[in-house]
Each structure stands twice: as structure tokens, then as C-alpha cells.
Amino acid sequence: MCGIAALQLKDPALRPQLGSMMHAMLCEIVDRGPDSAGIAVYDVERFVHAGQSTVTLLDSPSSDEELSAALAAELPSAGAVEVRTLGDTTLVSAAVDTAILTAALRAVAPGARQIGRGTHVANLKGVGNPVDLAETFGLASVSGTQGVSHTRMATESAVTASGSHPFTVDDDLCLVHNGSFSNHATIRRGLRAQGIEFDSENDSEVAARYLAMRLREGDDLTTGLENLRETFDGFYTLVVTTADGLAVLRDPIACKPAIIAETDQWVAVASEYRALVDLPGIETANIFEPEPGEVYTWEF
Amino acid sequence: MGVLNEEVVDLHVSTVRELNSALHKAHDGEHWRVTNPGGAHNVAVGIDSEIDVVIDGHVGYFAAGMHQKGTVTIEGSAGTGLAENMMSGRVHVKGNASQSAGATAHGGLLVIDGTTGARCGISMKGVDIVVGGNVGHMSAFMAQAGRLVICGDAGDSLGDSIYETRIYLKGQARSLGSDCIEKPMREEHLAELAELLAAAGRTESPSEFRRYGSARTLYHFHSENSSAY
Structure with a gap:
């Protein structure tokens, strides 16, 4: 079990609230992953x-x-x-x-x-309680365009800051994953044979490297994730962010949870509804669970 | 708003454990209201007296699980495992439910006004479920008894490996699962569907629905299929 919370602000007037909105979301997913956390935020002047x-x-x-x-x-x-x-x-x-x-x-x-x-992106990671880490990073007060946070309950590899998500293996590209891949070792061998280097033995890094490779070869975000879906076997909810976009993909069985809420001002993705409760306008937001195997994207 | 002699539990003040403990000590005929649920998990589980519980908002996983008696009304949406293993009584969600709603439930009536995620009624064992909107893929997987009424559409593999549950579907199924087939709507089916729709407060007409159930070809192991294992 891990926790995901991601937010893209469509309305520039909300940008000063990015940090406080993400902080509220992160606090609600700590139970899903108290080991370590990572937070990637975009266009935050304090960091980039x-x-x-x-x-x-x-x-x-x-x-x-x-x-x-x-x-x-x-x-x-x-x-x-x-x-x-x-x-x-x-x-x-x-x-x-x-x-x-x-x-x-x-x-x-x-x-x-x-x-x-x-x-655009600053990627902050650490071991320990995610709420304490958010304090260290000063998350609650930052202004920015979008962000994604992940709280990890490690199942597949060690509890280290480097095993924390998001995985950012190419410029401004972040990937977070709740779940596990079953054929990542085979795919890693194939990518290594193409000269791609890896930082960890983590299964999610393989997905990040694969997606980065596809995007470099010309796929757009939707096509790249569709190719990932055809190549990777396992259980997953993936949230991917780029300099100008956010995408969600669940595995074709949809074992891992995800809930999306969208208004004219923002779109948010989380593992559970409770991460969304404090967002402004949640009462009238369009709330839905992403369909299995379907790629959803939002671009600025 | 509110009912005379209503007990109110505010989940900004009390814990879920305190709430459930209080509900387990409640007496028949009492009215309870839960405020500020905020998507909390395990809200109002294991109720075993004829009480009426209203939850003002959205709940997380396993709401009204193991429900035995009385009614639970959720004025919002519910997360994974709504009314899992409910035995009797009534659970009503005004919004949507996530995956595995009514999983393994043995009896009672579960009403969801909105839509559900995947695996609604998985392994249901006697519960009646009425869904106002759509249900996700693999709903009524290995369903054994009870009735599932879907006023919208169904996702892939509806009723896969179904036993004796009867499924009533108003819209379209993206696909039927193994051993699930359409069956004729006879008078007794129209009559029981009318009762279920009325009990759930629905206005659809039974004649708008089609019935699905088990072809009963997977009940027994056939030696000629052994190579498939």
C-alpha cells in the first residue's frame, strides 16, 4: 500500500495556494505510507x-x-x-x-x-514521517503550478530516500506508482541492453525509465502510457507529471485505488477521497474513479 | 433538520472507534447522526440493533461493513468495500461507491443512488443490491445468491463465474463474463424486480430491464477440461 496525491492548478489565481492544498492532501495519505515520502512541485520560485x-x-x-x-x-x-x-x-x-x-x-x-x-520541477525526498518531511521542505507555503506527492509503504525494495517516489529520470518528468510490477526485471534487462542506466533496483524506476525512453522517441504522454500498459504486467496506479501536463493510468484490472476530482480551477488525483476533502470547491467537483487501463491527461 | 432525540457524533471531535463503540451500545428505535466524516474508514460498522444512522458526508473504506440491523444512510459517497459482508438491514448511499460494494454480503438491502467502481457484488451471498447508475467491471463476480439491480450500464465481464444470483440490467453490459447469459423475464421476475425498485425508491419500470444469470456450465469439473488446468 502506498499513497498518492497530485494536484494541477488550472486557474493561475490559485497558484499561491499550491503548497497549502498539497499539504492538506499529503496529511491524509500518511497512513497509507508512513516509511518515507517524496514531493515534486513545479514552478516553485523558492526551488527553481x-x-x-x-x-x-x-x-x-x-x-x-x-x-x-x-x-x-x-x-x-x-x-x-x-x-x-x-x-x-x-x-x-x-x-x-x-x-x-x-x-x-x-x-x-x-x-x-x-x-x-x-x-520546472523540484523533487524533494526523505525517510520518515511525511508530515515532518513536508515541514522540512516548507511545503505548506510554496506557490506553483502543479505537484505530486507519494507516501511509501515499502514492499518491493528497501526504505531509503532513493527508493522514494517520484522518480524523475528525465527533464521535468515525474512518475509515482502505487502497486508492483511483475516483469520489471525483464524490462530492465532490455533497457540496459539499449544503454539505459539505472539508479536503483526499484520496479517503479523501470517504468519511469521506460516512459522517458518512449517520450524521447517521440511518443506523446498518452501514447507513451498506452505503450507502458502493453509492456508492463502488474498492479498499478500511475500518476505522471511533465512540464505542462499530468496523466493517470490504472492497470487493466484496476486493483489499486485512484480517485479524481476536477473543477474548472483544478484537477486532483488521490488514492482515497479523504485526501481531497479540504480542496476548495470539492462539494461541487466532478468526482470519479478512473476506468481500468484508460489513460487520462490534463495539460496546461 | 434533525430528528427529536437524535444523538449526534462529530468525527472532528470523536474517533471512529468511539463512534462505533457507541453505536454498538445503542438501543432499538434510536436515531443517530454522524457529522464531519471526512472520508474516514470503517464508519458505522457492525451495527446490531434497530437504529437509524445518518452520515452527513463522504466516507472511506468499509463503511457499514458487517451491517446486521437497522438502517445506515450516507449522504455522500463511499470508498472501497461498502457494506462488505452485510447480513440484513438496509444501507443507502446517496452518492457513488468505489470498488467491491456489497462484497460477500449475505442479506439485507444495499442501495447506491450513483455509480459503483469495479467488482460490485463480488461473491454476494444473498444481499439485494440496487444501483441507480453504472457498475464497474467484474461486477457480480462469483455471485452466489441474492439480486443485483443495475439501472445504468455494466462494465466488462458482468457476472463472471456466477452461481445463482439474478442480475437485472436496464442499460448495456460492455461484455458478459464466463457462464453468464441473458435469461427470459418471466412474471415472477417482473414482480420481484418491481418490489426491489420500490424498496430502493426508484422510478424505473421493470419492463425496461433484462435478466442475466448463470448458464450453470461451470458448476462441476469436467474431466475433458483437465488440460486447461
């Missing part, structure tokens, strides 16, 4: 800056100042490199392409795991 790439690290090997200086030396044309540590995660921002920043980080901090990358 226009014209800059941001990479999230786990297990940063040095102080923020040392890492910033090392990166500035590695990337002399980048200007100032901003490094901020919040709990287990460290955010690194610089005015260079994401690929250049990730390569520079591999050079100066080879032991640190890169768990998020992009120009």
Missing part, C-alpha cells in the same frame, strides 16, 4: 528559477558552499551556482542546460544520487 536548470541530489558529499564552489570551477561560464540543502535533499541551480549541469555534478559529486532534474 526561470532560465536556470535545477538538479536535486541525495547524499551530497560536501557542504553547500563547497559544492557551489566546485561546480563554479567546473562550469566557469555558468555564473553563480546556487546550492541549498533541505533535509536529505540538495537543490542545485545554474544557468546552463540540464544535461550540462547533471554531467558537472557527476564529475564533482560522483557519490551523490541525482533524483530530480529539469527547469
Whole structure:
């Protein structure tokens, strides 16, 4: 069992409330996954800056100042490199392409795991009670466009920050998963044979890598998830976010729960209704369970 | 609003455990109201006296599970496992229900005004279920006894591996499950359907429905099928 709560704001006037709305949703899904949590938020000025790439690290090997200086030396044309540590995660921002920043980080901090990358998304993870982690990240007060959070009850691999969702394996692409895949080892071998590298033994990472590969090859989000559905066997509710979209897919048996609520101002996805109760306008929202095997998408 | 001598339990103040404990000690004829349910799980389970319980809002998993006596009315929607294993009495949801509504229920009447998710009435063993809207896939899977009335449409594999439950469907089934077939509507079926619709407060006419049930080809193991195992 795990908990998922995702929110996309359609109405720009609500953006200052992204954090408080997500915080209320997260608090209600803690029981579903008290081990660890991850939160990805988009276009939050406190974490990402226009014209800059941001990479999230786990297990940063040095102080923020040392890492910033090392990166500035590695990337002399980048200007100032901003490094901020919040709990287990460290955010690194610089005015260079994401690929250049990730390569520079591999050079100066080879032991640190890169768990998020992009120009819009900040990916925050940690072990422990998700409500405490939200406090560490200052979630309740952020302003942004969309976000997805996941509380994990580990069944398939270890309780570590790196095993926490969301998995962000390509620019601004986040995937969270409630369930388990049964053929992930076979698919991982196939992807490795194509040269794709993995950070963990986690089954959900395989889905994230597969989807990233499909999107790079030209699939749109709907087609990519339809291909994932045909390739992966298992039980799942998946929520995927990109720089401009949010998608939901349940397995064709629909073993794992999901509920969607939508108004003209926002769309929210959660494992249970109670995560949605405090959203403004929930009384008149269109509330439904996604059909098995059907891809739902919303784009800005 | 409210009833004379109504007991009110506010779930912003009390825990679900305190609520259920109070309901288990209630006496026949009492009226109870639960406010601020907020999607909580296990609300009003195991009621065993002739009481009337109204829940003002949405509930989570396993609401009114193991219901034995009295009535539970939910003025909202219900999560997974609504009225699971109910034995008798009445449970009424004004909104929608998630998956596995009425699972394994032995008796009583379960009314859902809205739609249900997957597996409504899975392994039902004598309960009557009336759904105002659609039901999800694999509804009435391995259903053994009782009646399932669907005023909307049904998802894939309706009545898969069904035993003796009778299904009345007004709309269309996306597909029928193994061993589930359409059967003729005889006078006794129209009569029992009219009773069920009236009991659920529905206005549909029995003549608008078709009946589905078991072809009874899966009851016994046939040795010629052994290669399939």
C-alpha cells in the first residue's frame, strides 16, 4: 500500500495556494505510507528559477558552499551556482542546460544520487514521517503550478530516500506508482541492453525509465502510457507529471485505488477521497474513479 | 433538520472507534447522526440493533461493513468495500461507491443512488443490491445468491463465474463474463424486480430491464477440461 496525491492548478489565481492544498492532501495519505515520502512541485520560485536548470541530489558529499564552489570551477561560464540543502535533499541551480549541469555534478559529486532534474520541477525526498518531511521542505507555503506527492509503504525494495517516489529520470518528468510490477526485471534487462542506466533496483524506476525512453522517441504522454500498459504486467496506479501536463493510468484490472476530482480551477488525483476533502470547491467537483487501463491527461 | 432525540457524533471531535463503540451500545428505535466524516474508514460498522444512522458526508473504506440491523444512510459517497459482508438491514448511499460494494454480503438491502467502481457484488451471498447508475467491471463476480439491480450500464465481464444470483440490467453490459447469459423475464421476475425498485425508491419500470444469470456450465469439473488446468 502506498499513497498518492497530485494536484494541477488550472486557474493561475490559485497558484499561491499550491503548497497549502498539497499539504492538506499529503496529511491524509500518511497512513497509507508512513516509511518515507517524496514531493515534486513545479514552478516553485523558492526551488527553481526561470532560465536556470535545477538538479536535486541525495547524499551530497560536501557542504553547500563547497559544492557551489566546485561546480563554479567546473562550469566557469555558468555564473553563480546556487546550492541549498533541505533535509536529505540538495537543490542545485545554474544557468546552463540540464544535461550540462547533471554531467558537472557527476564529475564533482560522483557519490551523490541525482533524483530530480529539469527547469520546472523540484523533487524533494526523505525517510520518515511525511508530515515532518513536508515541514522540512516548507511545503505548506510554496506557490506553483502543479505537484505530486507519494507516501511509501515499502514492499518491493528497501526504505531509503532513493527508493522514494517520484522518480524523475528525465527533464521535468515525474512518475509515482502505487502497486508492483511483475516483469520489471525483464524490462530492465532490455533497457540496459539499449544503454539505459539505472539508479536503483526499484520496479517503479523501470517504468519511469521506460516512459522517458518512449517520450524521447517521440511518443506523446498518452501514447507513451498506452505503450507502458502493453509492456508492463502488474498492479498499478500511475500518476505522471511533465512540464505542462499530468496523466493517470490504472492497470487493466484496476486493483489499486485512484480517485479524481476536477473543477474548472483544478484537477486532483488521490488514492482515497479523504485526501481531497479540504480542496476548495470539492462539494461541487466532478468526482470519479478512473476506468481500468484508460489513460487520462490534463495539460496546461 | 434533525430528528427529536437524535444523538449526534462529530468525527472532528470523536474517533471512529468511539463512534462505533457507541453505536454498538445503542438501543432499538434510536436515531443517530454522524457529522464531519471526512472520508474516514470503517464508519458505522457492525451495527446490531434497530437504529437509524445518518452520515452527513463522504466516507472511506468499509463503511457499514458487517451491517446486521437497522438502517445506515450516507449522504455522500463511499470508498472501497461498502457494506462488505452485510447480513440484513438496509444501507443507502446517496452518492457513488468505489470498488467491491456489497462484497460477500449475505442479506439485507444495499442501495447506491450513483455509480459503483469495479467488482460490485463480488461473491454476494444473498444481499439485494440496487444501483441507480453504472457498475464497474467484474461486477457480480462469483455471485452466489441474492439480486443485483443495475439501472445504468455494466462494465466488462458482468457476472463472471456466477452461481445463482439474478442480475437485472436496464442499460448495456460492455461484455458478459464466463457462464453468464441473458435469461427470459418471466412474471415472477417482473414482480420481484418491481418490489426491489420500490424498496430502493426508484422510478424505473421493470419492463425496461433484462435478466442475466448463470448458464450453470461451470458448476462441476469436467474431466475433458483437465488440460486447461
